[in-house]
Amino acid sequence: MAGSSPLRFADFVSPTPAAAPRGAATGGTPMHREPMSVLPETLEESTALYPLPEGELRRLDLRKWILNYVPKGGVGAEVGAFRGHFSETLLQWLEPRKAWFVDGWTRRGEFYGDDKDRLLTSDGTLPTALARQEAQWRTERFVNVERRYVEGTFPACAGKIDDPLDWLYLDLDLDLDVDAIVAALHVAEGMMTPKGILFGNGWWPNTTTAHNALFQAVTHFTRKTKYEIVAAGPYGQWAVRHRGAWRGKKQRDE
Numbered sequence: 001m002a003g004s005s006p007l008r009f010a011d012f013v014s015p016t017p018a019a020a021p022r023g024a025a026t027g028g029t030p031m032h033r034e035p036m037s038v039l040p041e042t043l044e045e046s047t048a049l050y051p052l053p054e055g056e057l058r059r060l061d062l063r064k065w066i067l068n069y070v071p072k073g074g075v076g077a078e079v080g081a082f083r084g085h086f087s088e089t090l091l092q093w094l095e096p097r098k099a100w101f102v103d104g105w106t107r108r109g110e111f112y113g114d115d116k117d118r119l120l121t122s123d124g125t126l127p128t129a130l131a132r133q134e135a136q137w138r139t140e141r142f143v144n145v146e147r148r149y150v151e152g153t154f155p156a157c158a159g160k161i162d163d164p165l166d167w168l169y170l171d172l173d174l175d176l177d178v179d180a181i182v183a184a185l186h187v188a189e190g191m192m193t194p195k196g197i198l199f200g201n202g203w204w205p206n207t208t209t210a211h212n213a214l215f216q217a218v219t220h221f222t223r224k225t226k227y228e229i230v231a232a233g234p235y236g237q238w239a240v241r242h243r244g245a246w247r248g249k250k251q252r253d254e
């Protein structure tokens with residue numbers, strides 16, 4: 001990125017909103033959330049300023065098991081790319097030819113504030129534009145992968161992804177309700193290749209926890225469609241596939 005502004009996002013489908021100058025009037029906003037016109041210039045600087053907690057870094061590693069259920073190559077997408085930590089893992093393990101990264105990023109405001117898990121956003125002080133930049137930094141080193149970035153809310157922005165997907169990783173906010181997730185799954189269903197794997201994060205079956213909606217939505221989705229669960233469980237990971245497309249010849253002949 002040497003010599004180029006960290007606020008340039010030529011690859012992004014959506015336009016980058018102009019950043020307000022540092023120190024502009026903020027109407028009593030705390031100092032640490034002043035508008036930033038100058039973001040860190042490198043991933044190293046950004047990571048040092050806004051570190052991800054150790055536990056979250058460990059969890060990234062522990063989530064990898066689900067990738068065993070996803071064929072390598074092809075075209076994939078990640079909804080909820082955030083800072084690109086898991087995006088890197090997806091590219092490294094799945095070696096797609098092309099990958100789409102989707103997130104609301106700056107549409108959520110200039111900083112994450114109270115809007116998102118404070119542990120992941122350095123107590124809400126992480127600028128949303130920086131999360132987007134980090135996602136780009138973390139993925140652009142995979143030079144053999146054709147990369148596309150979409151800033152928008154899924155499923156509303158689904159039309160911008162104009163490839164059939166061999167895999168789609170959904171990392172949605174955990175506070176969505178069941179109907180919203182079911183709606184997103186139905187849209188995702190229409191974006192997949194016949195043997196595409198739809199998978200993601202947030203599988204918490206324990207009904208006594210608040211974040212149980214994804215589990216309910218995915219199980220409902222598999223009852224209403226021809227999708228079946230391939231794997232689900234540890235560290236909130238889950239994967240489903242179209243059962244017709246994956247039926248063996250023997251089963252098809254029966």
Ligand SMILES: C[S@@+](CC[C@H](N)C(=O)[O-])C[C@H]1O[C@@H](n2cnc3c(N)ncnc32)[C@H](O)[C@@H]1O
Pocket residue numbers: 079080081082083084085086087102103104105108152153154155171172173
């Ligand atoms: C927990 S973070 C994801 C982290 C990332 N997948 C990782 O593991 O490193 C969730 C991200 O998903 C984004 N997100 C949640 N729901 C979304 C939706 N419906 N459309 C687009 N982005 C969404 C949020 O903005 C947030 O950045």
